[in-house]
Amino acid sequence: xxxxxxxxxxxxxxxxxxxxxxxxxxxxxxxxxxxxxxxxxxxxxxxxxxxxxxxxxxxxxxxxxxxxxxxxxxxxxxxxxxxxxxxxxxxxxxxxxxxxxxxxxxxxxxxxxxxxxxxxxxxxxxxxxxxxxxxxxxxxxxxxxxxxxxxxxxxxxxxxxxxxxxxxxxxxxxxxxxxxxxxxxxxxxxxxxxxxxxxxxxxxxxxxxxxxxxxxxxxxxxxxxxxxxxxxxxxxxxxxxxxxxxxxxxxxxxxxxxxxxxxxxxxxxxxxxxxxxxxxxxxxxxxxxxxxxxxxxxxxxxxxxxxxxxxxxxxxxxxxxxxxxxxxxxxxxxxxxxxxxxxxxxxxxxxxxxxxxxxxxxxxxxxxxxxx
Numbered sequence: 001x002x003x004x005x006x007x008x009x010x011x012x013x014x015x016x017x018x019x020x021x022x023x024x025x026x027x028x029x030x031x032x033x034x035x036x037x038x039x040x041x042x043x044x045x046x047x048x049x050x051x052x053x054x055x056x057x058x059x060x061x062x063x064x065x066x067x068x069x070x071x072x073x074x075x076x077x078x079x080x081x082x083x084x085x086x087x088x089x090x091x092x093x094x095x096x097x098x099x100x101x102x103x104x105x106x107x108x109x110x111x112x113x114x115x116x117x118x119x120x121x122x123x124x125x126x127x128x129x130x131x132x133x134x135x136x137x138x139x140x141x142x143x144x145x146x147x148x149x150x151x152x153x154x155x156x157x158x159x160x161x162x163x164x165x166x167x168x169x170x171x172x173x174x175x176x177x178x179x180x181x182x183x184x185x186x187x188x189x190x191x192x193x194x195x196x197x198x199x200x201x202x203x204x205x206x207x208x209x210x211x212x213x214x215x216x217x218x219x220x221x222x223x224x225x226x227x228x229x230x231x232x233x234x235x236x237x238x239x240x241x242x243x244x245x246x247x248x249x250x251x252x253x254x255x256x257x258x259x260x261x262x263x264x265x266x267x268x269x270x271x272x273x274x275x276x277x278x279x280x281x282x283x284x285x286x287x288x289x290x291x292x293x294x295x296x297x298x299x300x301x302x303x304x305x306x307x308x309x310x311x312x313x314x315x316x317x318x319x320x321x322x323x324x325x326x327x328x329x330x331x332x333x334x335x336x337x338x339x340x341x342x343x344x345x346x347x348x349x350x351x352x353x354x355x356x357x358x359x360x361x362x363x364x365x366x367x368x369x370x371x372x
Contacts, residue, residue, distance in 0.1 A: 043094075
């Protein structure tokens with residue numbers, strides 16, 4: 001690679017999505033290959049729009065300026081509240097469609113969105129033998145390490161009605177409550193669009209380790225085939241479980257009607273590996289419809305949560321419509337209440353029989369009202 005190319009890659013603003021790739025292995029740039037999801041690209045910022053800052057691998061949001069060069073990853077984007085976008089078939093101008101560093105060409109946008117920030121690709125990063133660097137070839141080391149000595153942790157999944165329905169807030173609150181109760185908790189976000197905010201919130205809440213689909217080499221899971229999504233779910237779950245945790249909290253992004261989410265939730269493997277599901281809804285109608293969808297697919301719902309719990313009136317409506325008490329962040333983050341929830345899937349909690357948990361912290365299984 002020329003000295004000029006080395007300097008450009010080294011000084012470019014690097015995105016969160018690329019964090020697992022050692023850019024010291026970049027040996028060149030190519031402007032002739034057709035981009036694929038996960039390919040790393042050096043691009044120039046042509047014009048500022050919706051995303052004016054870029055998440056770096058360590059979390060800081062870097063301000064962007066016209067003329068900046070960035071290293072981001074190509075990926076499809078699914079976001080009803082923002083952009084629908086596709087990996088283009090060429091290295092022509094495209095867009096920054098997620099702050100975590102996803103390059104694509106916008107197909108459609110929510111009416112509230114400003115025009116997308118534009119990117120002018122310089123070339124795809126290449127490594128040994130001229131092969132294009134792709135996230136899929138650089139998973140997090142926890143996914144490639146020898147199997148740990150972990151046991152068989154309880155797995156609680158959080159899914160919801162749509163993006164921005166309160167899933168991550170609920171997952172983080174649940175982690176907080178279980179950690180406060182003395183349990184070792186890990187977390188994984190298994191679908192979505194590459195960005196650091198959810199991962200860091202789960203980590204800040206006390207989960208160790210925390211992995212997401214970018215750790216498994218995917219910039220996003222939109223338009224990934226069913227086998228890849230399932231393999232990502234099982235790989236992340238196994239990696240976290242192998243670290244000796246008592247509980248794994250899994251977040252499944254977007255809503256249950258989203259293609260990749262629905263496909264994963266309907267697999268026998270998901271039903272076999274997940275002990276309980278929390279459903280996040282923005283209102284009572286979504287709560288009723290979502291819980292019914294989960295029941296039809298034989299998934300073990302243990303809690304209703306999400307934005308609906310932010311409003312006392314909406315909460316009362318949801319509880320009346322579903323016959324189940326809602327679990328807001330304050331309740332989930334309380335250690336005794338979190339163990340009460342866990343009692344629905346782990347009989348040992350009935351007597352407070354859990355590693356590191358005082359006997360008096362346990363809650364009777366009967367305190368978890370069943371969903372009708």
